[in-house]
Amino acid sequence: xxxxxxxxxxxxxxxxxxxxxxxxxxxxxxxxxxxxxxxxxxxxxxxxxxxxxxxxxxxxxxxxxxxxxxxxxxxxxxxxxxxxxxxxxxxxxxxxxxxxxxxxxxxxxxxxxxxxxxxxxxxxxxxxxxxxxxxxxxxxxxxxxxxxxxxxxxxxxxxxxxxxxxxxxxxxxxxxxxxxxxxxxxxxxxxxxxxxxxxxxxxxxxxxxxxxxxxxxxxxxxxxxxxxxxxxxxxxxxxxxxxxxxxxxxxxxxxxxxxxxxxxxxxxxxxxxxxxxxxxxxxxxxxxxxxxxxxxxxxxxxxxxxxxxxxxxxxxxxxxxxxxxxxxxxxxxxxxxxxxxxxxxxxxxxxxxxxxxxxxxxxxxxxxxx
Numbered sequence: 001x002x003x004x005x006x007x008x009x010x011x012x013x014x015x016x017x018x019x020x021x022x023x024x025x026x027x028x029x030x031x032x033x034x035x036x037x038x039x040x041x042x043x044x045x046x047x048x049x050x051x052x053x054x055x056x057x058x059x060x061x062x063x064x065x066x067x068x069x070x071x072x073x074x075x076x077x078x079x080x081x082x083x084x085x086x087x088x089x090x091x092x093x094x095x096x097x098x099x100x101x102x103x104x105x106x107x108x109x110x111x112x113x114x115x116x117x118x119x120x121x122x123x124x125x126x127x128x129x130x131x132x133x134x135x136x137x138x139x140x141x142x143x144x145x146x147x148x149x150x151x152x153x154x155x156x157x158x159x160x161x162x163x164x165x166x167x168x169x170x171x172x173x174x175x176x177x178x179x180x181x182x183x184x185x186x187x188x189x190x191x192x193x194x195x196x197x198x199x200x201x202x203x204x205x206x207x208x209x210x211x212x213x214x215x216x217x218x219x220x221x222x223x224x225x226x227x228x229x230x231x232x233x234x235x236x237x238x239x240x241x242x243x244x245x246x247x248x249x250x251x252x253x254x255x256x257x258x259x260x261x262x263x264x265x266x267x268x269x270x271x272x273x274x275x276x277x278x279x280x281x282x283x284x285x286x287x288x289x290x291x292x293x294x295x296x297x298x299x300x301x302x303x304x305x306x307x308x309x310x311x312x313x314x315x316x317x318x319x320x321x322x323x324x325x326x327x328x329x330x331x332x333x334x335x336x337x338x339x340x341x342x343x344x345x346x347x348x349x350x351x352x353x354x355x356x357x358x359x360x361x362x363x364x365x366x367x368x369x370x
Contacts, residue, residue, distance in 0.1 A: 189262025244316020
């Protein structure tokens with residue numbers, strides 16, 4: 001149930017932006033078993049491409065917008081996956097790479113005729129023209145990522161994005177593997193750590209699409225929800241008695257911890273603190289005895305559990321807050337009764353109790369995890 005509460009909106013910041021020669025030798029049709037399932041890409045090894053690339057694929061982003069990907073885009077995604085397999089990148093890293101390419105180029109090898117006229121003569125999927133960036137990941141030759149021909153080669157640019165000891169840039173600029181604790185960061189935050197975009201929250205919007213691409217091309221079902229299912233959606237498993245109280249208690253133990261964008265995982269704070277969805281995923285994991293592994297993004301968390309009417313909300317329910325017309329929530333909090341919530345509000349603040357009235361004028365949605 002979604003409720004619009006009239007009043008002045010509070011100013012709350014978001015909580016959590018070549019050639020294919022040789023690709024066939026990287027793609028192994030038998031590299032992943034069809035129909036297998038993984039609970040969490042933190043714990044899954046590198047995935048390969050299984051079977052032929054589809055002619056098209058339709059997926060929905062975190063805004064609920066439908067996106068159609070064509071064969072060439074999916075072939076580029078297969079290259080990113082295959083390079084990750086060859087470099088032994090964990091599935092989480094492959095997911096982050098696809099999210100990044102989706103956001104930067106719509107998984108297309110883009111030329112930049114204005115900055116590099118010679119790029120028009122190299123194999124490409126269209127002209128981009130974003131400053132002096134080129135290729136799948138919109139990397140900049142001037143920033144040291146590589147030459148224009150290098151970065152318009154999807155194999156080379158994928159290796160540069162992944163980075164690490166075998167990466168072509170040897171840590172400068174930093175690829176994904178060169179980022180400390182990238183494995184425990186929210187995928188969108190990890191992408192931002194590599195790309196250093198002026199729009200850091202945009203990568204997470206494409207996580208549901210990247211998950212579907214990786215699942216379809218690898219043959220492995222990726223569940224960002226609570227169950228291993230074909231769609232990744234589902235209900236939580238049976239939860240311990242007293243789960244709502246335990247959820248509140250687990251979050252309350254973190255009161256005073258600083259707000260850190262992208263902070264928080266199943267074991268506790270990262271970077272010293274939590275963002276709003278990081279606090280919720282930590283508290284749910286602890287309160288459920290490890291049975292609930294929520295995704296680290298409000299746009300994904302709002303899809304989990306059961307919708308509850310505003311009048312029927314109870315302590316332990318999650319309240320999602322969104323700006324009217326935005327189509328997605330920007331904040332999540334744990335309801336504790338009356339007008340009170342427990343949350344990680346914004347940069348410069350800390351985990352604390354707050355009031356629903358702080359978000360007057362916003363769209364409020366209630367979800368229950370049991």
